[in-house]
Amino acid sequence: MQPQPLETLLEGRRSQPHQLIEVLQDVQAQYGYISEEAIRTISKELGVPLVDVYSVVSFYKAFHLNPRGKNVITMCTGTACHVRGAKLLLNQAISQLGVQPGDMTDDKLFTIEHVNCLGACALGPVVTENGSSHHHMSPGKLRKLIDALRARDEKPEQEADHA
Amino acid sequence: MIQYVSMKIDGAIFKVPKGSSVLDVAIEYGICIPHLCHVPNISDLGACRLCIVEHVVEGRSKVTTSCTLRVQEGMVIKSNTQKIKRLRKNIAELLVSQAPNSKAIQDIAVRCGVKTVRYPFRNDNCVLCGRCVRICREQWQAKAIGFVGRGKDRRVKSPFGVKSETCKMCGNCIDLCPMTITPCDGPMKPGEEYLCGKCESQLMEAESAVDQCIMCGLGEGFQCARH
16 A cells, blocks of 8 residues: 555644644654655744654654664563563564664564563463554564564565566 | 732742742842853753752651742742752852863862762763853844753754854853863873862851852853853
8 A cells, every 4th residue: 555645644633733633643654754855844834843753753762763673573671571571572673683772683574672561461472463462472482473474575575577 | 011020039028020930039149059051141951950948838858949039029038058058069069070171060069069070970071050051042033052862961963963053153152051160270181080179268258248249250150140
């Protein structure tokens, strides 16, 4: 699905500074991140100073300044998950994908993130992958999960290459 | 027409214009409330927490920053109780551990009676007082710098970390920054920070005239509103 252009998202919201968060949320949902160009355009169109848009984007965890991979893997590092070995999961993901939390892999497939609590402490350690949660994770299970996701996403490209 | 309200600070009764802040009144009438982030004629943020006072409401006292507290009819303020002194000393201690490389903050620490610093020195060169951000935004209407991030990652930055196109090169952010004047012995290297405390003799007079501004030299480092 092609993301809607920024022009469409700004439709009917120009010169309305109070619409800032809504516009940013839409841009985040459509593009997966908020680019520098988008921030500059939003600042100009809504009449909000650039530094204010930038501080709002950097303040909320829901907004991202860097592009994110197709699959976002979020580790819970809250107290309960930490006690049950969330650190091992994080290390497993970092070593398997070769990126630090918050960065995207070179093939644009994965981003690792860690959050402080997902609110499912009894099920820990919890990992969410693209919004769906996996409970009682172990490094082995996580490895299989990442392999499965990679296999799923790499296949269509290979088929396209053959064709 | 200016409306006046009467209020009490440390037992003294003042008739002051409605809408002014408690800190402004105190400075005007020569009561010493230590402050750092307050800049005259610029909106107050309450960032440094040094100007805390006790606001007594119906017998109960509430500790709050006097720069953001507007005067009200019949208000009772205590600016120099033991509790306030203790809290203020602790705040000054935290500030000096965050940024020991500033004459202004070392001065404040001396003024608030800090003798030892119990916290590890961070030497971070910024205490997020927001003076630069507010002068840029309000006096110059430039909005070139602002607070970025949140919590422990909060920083003063220009958007995307490059010089803002709206920057007017006025340099006022630098003039007002409490970090621009280093302690008299020069900047401290990481690992070698200490509490300066050399101007302690300035306090002799201050102790004899409790809660009065004696125009001590300790405010010069940060343009205390009396200087």
